[in-house]
Amino acid sequence: MKRLGTALLAVWLLGWSGAGSAATSAVAAIEAHRHLGVATCSNSVCHGASQPFRDSNVLQNEFAIWQEFDPHARAYQTLASKASQDIARKLGIGDPAQAKVCLDCHADSIASDRRGERFQISDGVGCESCHGGAELWLNAHADRSVTHADNLAKGLYPTDQPVARAQLCLSCHMGTKDRMITHRIMGAGHPRLSFELDTFTWLHPHYKIGEAWTKRKGDWNGVRDWAVGQGVAAENLLDLVTDEKAGWQGIFPELVLFDCHACHKVMSGRKWGPRQGTGLGPGVVRLNDSNLLMFRHVLAPVDKAAAARLLEQTRALHKATTQSRDATFAAARRLRATIDELLPKVAAFAYGPDNLDAILASLEADAKRGEYRDYASAEQVAMAAQSVVVAFENDGKIDADKATVLRARLDGLYDTIKDEDAWSPQRFNSALSALRAVAP
Ligand code: HEC
Ligand code: HEC
Ligand code: HEC
Ligand code: HEC
Known part of the structure; x- marks a missing residue:
């Protein structure tokens, strides 16, 4: 693993992304060395200062900025939110703060035998989630005589290089074959993901790109970052589309890879429930x-x-x-x-008056279980109810008043499904119960 990480970094320095799944190899590089934990970086003479240092190459208050402004610092806490609990309940995965599928993107989910003593999963997406495991570079990297290249060789991730940075960010902001945000997770209520490298790099920065930076790391060019980000994201999409496992869910392609609005004209609809x-x-x-x-x-x-x-x-x-x-x-x-x-x-x-209620009872029982979430089913149920009502009418044993009430309730049922874009299963179910209540 360690060797693989180093070899990949060498390749990135040349600006080549490789033929394999690029975002996946970013994760491999990040996880190549032991993660020591955010507490290791946040000492007040390191990155935990309250104000930027004047004569330093870097701000040194990165921790404070990250903790206060950067959503990555709260990514783990998000898993305790009501929204996360709802998602987890619908997926049946238990506590989201313990579920690998969520932790992979909302925390630094490196294997437990690679966590240092001060490592805490509750730190969320911490320094080493992006800068790589500090095991080998921690001691040396603050020494001014050590070059950026030396640090990279020891496992510091090249966040300054646009290709490598895009691969890193996309490993969570788009997903990889091992770290998929599937349509099922979306279906449970996860927000849609969208990402653009240049915009997102500057949303909550804890770094200053100036003379001190370019001297050590080269030019910064936002438009180039935008351009590179598009290419890497396009590659990542194609990696997922062509992956036998990640690209398919049973007989369907993985829908998360398709344009959401091609199927969902309205994104806010939340009708799903167990059936x-x-x-x-x-x-x-x-x-x-x-x-x-x-x-x-x-x-x-x-x-x-x-x-x-x-x-x-x-x-x-x-x-x-x-x-x-x-x-x-x-x-x-x-x-x-x-x-x-x-x-x-x-x-x-011999379907007839003596056994028709068994059908209505069965229809109503399914309504109470929440089985009619799809319009096509509700439509069929209404037609079944009509068939039964007509049979009662034809039987001639019910009086005219009863027949009128029954008809009115049937009309009421049909009313609830007049508009297939805006019908409510709850209203439909109540109308069905109301109908059965007056049936013989
Ligand atoms: C380990 C996974 C992971 C990596 C790597 C990662 N992110 Fe994130 N990012 C997240 C998660 C999760 C959130 C949402 C946090 C929350 O609100 O709970 C997020 C949120 C953000 C936001 C806030 C979005 C908003 O709507 O305000 C920005 C900006 C962002 N990330 C930029 C980046 C950039 C730039 C990179 C690469 C340098 C990156 N991220 C790498 C997981 C990651
Ligand atoms: C592939 C990575 C990935 C996975 C897997 C993932 N998330 Fe997220 N999640 C993100 C990113 C990135 C964001 C931020 C989106 C943005 O603002 O652009 C986010 C945002 C969220 C939000 C909204 C946060 C807010 O502040 O509004 C919730 C809630 C959430 N995720 C819960 C979960 C749960 C629960 C799971 C596990 C079932 C999960 N996520 C799995 C990457 C992921
Ligand atoms: C979401 C990814 C991400 C996280 C989390 C993150 N960083 Fe960064 N960091 C970056 C990016 C991107 C840059 C800018 C590019 C560069 O200089 O490599 C950067 C730059 C820096 C720099 C400036 C480097 C220089 O040469 O000027 C320091 C120092 C730094 N980060 C420290 C931290 C510390 C400490 C933490 C944790 C408290 C942290 N970072 C968390 C992505 C991240
Ligand atoms: C090929 C069509 C298709 C595409 C593309 C698609 N979806 Fe879906 N989506 C569906 C279907 C079918 C369902 C299941 C609807 C149901 O359970 O009633 C669904 C369900 C959902 C639900 C749950 C709706 C509910 O009623 O509870 C959400 C949220 C969702 N999708 C979001 C997304 C997002 C985000 C994307 C894009 C990343 C996306 N979908 C792409 C077809 C699609």
């Missing part, structure tokens, strides 16, 4: 299962055990779509065989 009928987490594309869902209600008065089997096999199909094409085909064939076996029984069943 018994799919068993899927947030941000997963699902089959239009409205007919599968309805066929279970069809079976309610016919064969309860068969309805349960259908549910189980439907869940298996949904799960298979998140695994592979082969698994999806196998699960679909199993489910089709089950339906094929049940269809003659359903066709021969």
Whole structure:
């Protein structure tokens, strides 16, 4: 590992990004040496001064700036926020402040055997998350006779080099194959990521680029940084698109790599909730299962055990779509065989006034479980309810008053789904319960 880190740094100094996944190798370089912890840097004669030093090459109050203004210092605390708890609950990953998937970007998540005594995970994205493990350069780097090149050779990360800096920032601000912000995480409510190297470098700076800097590190050119940042981000996108694992989620490509607004005309919608009928987490594309869902209600008065089997096999199909094409085909064939076996029984069943409530009861039970989150399902439920209401009417056993009330409730149900862009599952569910309440 150490050797790899050094070799990569040498390559960066020449300004070449390499053919492999660039942002991934930035992480490897950052983690090549032991991380000693922010407390190691924040002594008042080091980087923990309250005011900039006059005769120093660097400000020396970097720690104060970082702690007070830089969101990186709060990245770990973010994981305790209500927003993070909500995301974690939807993903079913437990405490986000302990979940590797969150810590990888919101803290310095280097392996525990590479943490020094003063290292604290609660420091968030600390000095060594960007400047690299200080194990070998800590003692020497403050000595003016030591050159920048010497420090780099000992594992100081070249944050001054635009290509290397872009790779570093993007490893968290876009993600890598090992550190993915997936569409599922977005679906659970994580904010959309966007990044531009020059803009972001100057949002919360704890450094001063002046004569003392250029003498040691060369020219600074913001437009060049912008240009390089675009190239590195484009490469990183293509690395992810072409990665067999990271680029795919079951039978779908990883949606986080696509333009969000191509699918989401409105980004603020938050309708997701767990559904018994799919068993899927947030941000997963699902089959239009409205007919599968309805066929279970069809079976309610016919064969309860068969309805349960259908549910189980439907869940298996949904799960298979998140695994592979082969698994999806196998699960679909199993489910089709089950339906094929049940269809003659359903066709021969005498649906009538005595067993219609079983259907309404089954529809309502699913409403209470929150199964109708998709418009296509609500639409099918309304049509099922209509079918049942008409059957009661045709039966002739209900009086005219009752028939009028029943009709009015059915109209009320349809009313709630008139607008498919602005319907509310809650209003729909209440209208369905209101309908059943007056059914014979
Ligand atoms: C280890 C992961 C990681 C690395 C590396 C990283 N960042 Fe960040 N960055 C984050 C996280 C996480 C946040 C959000 C913190 C929060 O609010 O909880 C963030 C926030 C920011 C913000 C604030 C954004 C805003 O909307 O105000 C800026 C600016 C920023 N980063 C710039 C950079 C730059 C420039 C680099 C590279 C030199 C970089 N980051 C490297 C993880 C990282
Ligand atoms: C690939 C890196 C990455 C991963 C993985 C990641 N985050 Fe983030 N997160 C970021 C960055 C970068 C930002 C800041 C976005 C910006 O402002 O540009 C951020 C912002 C946030 C915010 C908003 C913070 C604010 O101040 O508004 C929350 C909440 C959050 N993340 C929670 C989580 C949780 C919980 C997880 C784990 C499920 C997670 N993140 C995983 C990189 C990541
Ligand atoms: C999000 C990434 C990031 C974090 C976190 C971070 N830095 Fe920096 N730091 C940079 C970048 C980018 C520069 C500017 C480029 C350069 O000089 O290498 C920089 C510059 C510096 C410089 C000036 C170097 C010079 O030669 O003038 C010092 C000193 C420094 N950082 C110390 C710290 C300390 C101490 C901490 C922790 C309290 C810290 N940094 C945290 C990214 C980071
Ligand atoms: C190819 C289409 C597609 C793309 C591209 C896409 N999404 Fe999604 N997104 C979906 C689907 C499908 C769902 C699942 C909707 C549901 O569960 O009702 C979803 C769900 C979500 C949700 C949860 C919505 C809810 O109702 O709770 C959020 C948030 C989200 N996506 C954000 C994003 C972001 C951010 C991006 C871009 C990085 C993105 N999506 C890209 C199709 C897409």
